[in-house]
Amino acid sequence: MSKLPNSIMLGISAAIGLLMTTASIAAPDKIVKIDGSSTVFPITEAVAEDFQKAMKGAVKVTVGISGTGGGFKKFCRGEIDIVDASRPILEKEMADCKAAGIQYVEMPVAFDALTVVVNPKNNWSNVITVAELKKMWEPAAQGKITRWNQVNPAWPDEPIKLYGPGADSGTFDYFTEAIVGKAKSSRGDFTASEDDNVLVQGVASDKNGLGFFGFAYYIENQKKLKAVAIDAGKGPVLPSTKTVEDGTYQPLSRPIFIYVNIKSAEKPEVREFVEFYMKNADALVKEVKFFSLPAQAYTSNLEHLSKKKVGTVFGGKPGVGLRIEEVLKREASL
Template sequence: MKKWKYLTMTAVMGSALMLGACGKDDATQNGSTGDTSTQETAGQESADKKLQGAVAGDGSSTVAPIIEAVVEEYAGAQPDVKVSVGVSGTGGGFEKFIAGETDFSNASRPIKDEEKAKLDEAGIAFTELALAYDGLSVVVNPENDWAKDLTVDQLKKIWIEDGTEKKWSDIDPSWPAEKIVFYSPGTDSGTYDYFDEVILDGADLAKTATLSEDDNMLVQGVAGDKNAIGFFGYAYYLENKDKLAIVKIDGVEPTGDTIQSGEYKPLSRPLFTYVKNSAMKDNAAAYDFIKYTIENAGAMADAVGYVALPEEKYQEALTTLEGLK
């Protein structure tokens, strides 16, 4: 798997490889998805149409590997478009989206009702676009040879705060009588929100947990402590699988197949970007970047370790996006 740096980035590179997916939208509008020559011609026309401008986004660190990969490739197609994408977490990204600071907001969970209400108050109309599937991955240190397969109930017992100093032996008497060390995404993270919803059921997370919006810090923490446990997006596990051990949940390991099928439950989930409708209409560079993102999201998801949506879902998203122009 190609390594992508999960950082806030500004794309100003003058060259990058072009993906063969350019021109899908044009081909679809012409009523043909199987005519290779038409797609290639449309793709060439898109490459020849140079744009200038700026596009701003923010949001989920889980979605960041996909978007950064897209940004790097897009720089080759449109070198005069400046794309800046922050990684302040799903919640932090929505705060900037509501404040009118960004054209799009990446999210590892659906937008909340209160966030919708604030956008409505701000007069910002938006559209949700799905990008890929993820399997929220629970990981332990490779030296941990006991917690290889956990039930959902055990996850709850491990992670929910109950006022005690938890040891592994509290979960299973045959496990070591060593304190559990917790690493979790921060509270602005959509991954935290999703885990809260499906595992914590709204209860408090273990108060001794180290929280960070930087998933790479969580990786380092788990990799450095035999008694550590953490969770984050599947791509971050794949990127660091040489220093982490994946945990099965109710006997199911997250893989591309189990994530897409939903067998890896309840931790399979879609990943999104939310676009500002006015930006898609008034900012040609923003529209073009999001169109490029949808056209290439499946390939980029596969490249960085997530799972592509069915192709028809991307075509539906392109049709939706076209309607905003």
């Protein structure tokens, strides 16, 4: 067999080297795995995109949306490095993580206004009281409260079509705790999805639809949805930067989080990602239409990571009705 000329051999070697380099860039061996809340997803996804650009392809960040509950299941099995959570970790999840030897740093990253929405053609329920929402969503309503006028006699004799997050959603947990009085306590005959975009489309295409999800999804789709003012006893309040920051949008203002596996944080790529997250959170949180925290909150998160201050300040409860300053005061005591 004749030997190839040296120039061709060099060319082949160079090409193989280029392919290997390209493959290395396309499929980096450094991966940060994240899953969980669809509410927190837009923030973490924005951070992930900017971080990957900054790392020039050396680190891949995957972000899933299996819901807060689904994310914690994976997190407590050690399958992911970080979980996005639209409510604090609950008692059972704390127990599952403890049993698996998973320790975590709790990091509030923003505030959200859980938003109740209706179709723009709905001209009767611009304001809904907490009691009316409870009447719609409590377990006893299943098969019984099926028309608008059954909730409020001034409303039309039209069928109610309800849309909400699925049972693995932290938004579902928080809403049911805040409105019904017990997490996961809800009627079951509604259209459920862990993907908020499915809920958006459901309400947008149904005159009699009502649903709830994070504020960012409402803002992104406000041309085809209408936010409802919530009356918790002190008059109707719409979700906005002002009403979240001054604490008047209650009880549907809530902190949202990431939880970082302390062992995962020993990997340089995970630690660098979390540091990038906290240093850029203020701008990126606002960019995707959430409400950012004071700068000290993000600094404290990194201090807790550095000092390995693990655990939660919420005692396994959803933490309903807290103002921003109350959340930060709790975290400072960790």
